[in-house]
Amino acid sequence: MTPGGELCHAFLLHMRPYRERSRLVELWTLEHGRVSVVGKPAVPLFQPCLASWRGRSSLKTLTQCEQAGPPLFMEGEALIAGFYLNELLVRLLPPDESHPDLFATYAGMLEHLGKREALEAALRGFERKLLAAMGYGLSFGEDSSGSPLSDDCYYRFEPGSGFMASAEGWPAKTLRAIDAADYTLPETRRAARQIMRLALGEHLGDKPLKSRELWMRS
Structure with missing residues (x-):
């Protein structure tokens, strides 16, 4: 249970039906990280809330969940x-x-x-x-050996290793732009999207993201 029944700052990440009248809910909390609970929260996804729960198993019972901020509207x-x-x-x-x-x-x-x-x-x-x-931060300013990127080289990204000089790939200036969060040029946006997909894919495995499928159909 939350210590002393305290209310924790939280967001609802996912909900699905559980048994007849309840829901299996994935909470993400400031104080305790991700917590799986059973309950019927009245707060929708993407809304800040205060939540508490009880139980000692990996699946807790939600005891309270109340909205803690103005509603957010997205479409x-x-x-x-x-x-x-x-x-x-x-x-x-x-x-x-x-x-x-x-x-x-x-x-x-x-x-x-x-x-x-x-x-x-x-x-x-x-x-x-x-x-x-997660402990897998990316460095866009150096190659896999720790050497600074060279303006004369192109680089490919190897998940788990980093950037390696290659005949094909991205120029150093594009990687530096990503590092500086400068997405003015379309080639920078495209490169960042491809690199992040590779980096995340190493940890996501073969199961596709449902949200990505929605994006492709939108």
Whole structure:
């Protein structure tokens, strides 16, 4: 149970029917990380809430869940992006492992999605922070041996290793632009999307992301 029945800052990441009248809910909390609970929360996805639970097994019982902030409205690509963030967190973060900085970034991302500004750049930034929180941060300023990138070389990305000089790939200036979060040029956006897909794919495995399928159909 939450210590002393305390209310924890949380977001609902995923819900699905459980037995006849309940739901299996994936909570992501500031204090305790990802927690699986059974209950019927009245708070929708993407809304900040305060939650408590009880139980000693890996599946807890939700005892309270109340909205803790103004409602966020998302639709279209922004809504699909929100589903994408949630799916990444459910698939990649282990339970009971707190990531306060990433939690704050996620909360800021949801507000950003609600405003529908610079969607792709914001997603790439979140993906980088998620990988760093998992212990797999990417360095766009050096190759796999730790040497600075050379303006005379192109680089390919090898998941688990990093950037390696190659006859084909991306020039150093593109990788430096990604590192500086400068997505002005379409080739920078395209490269960042491809690299992040490779980096995340190593940990996601062969099971496709449902949110990505929604994006392709939208």
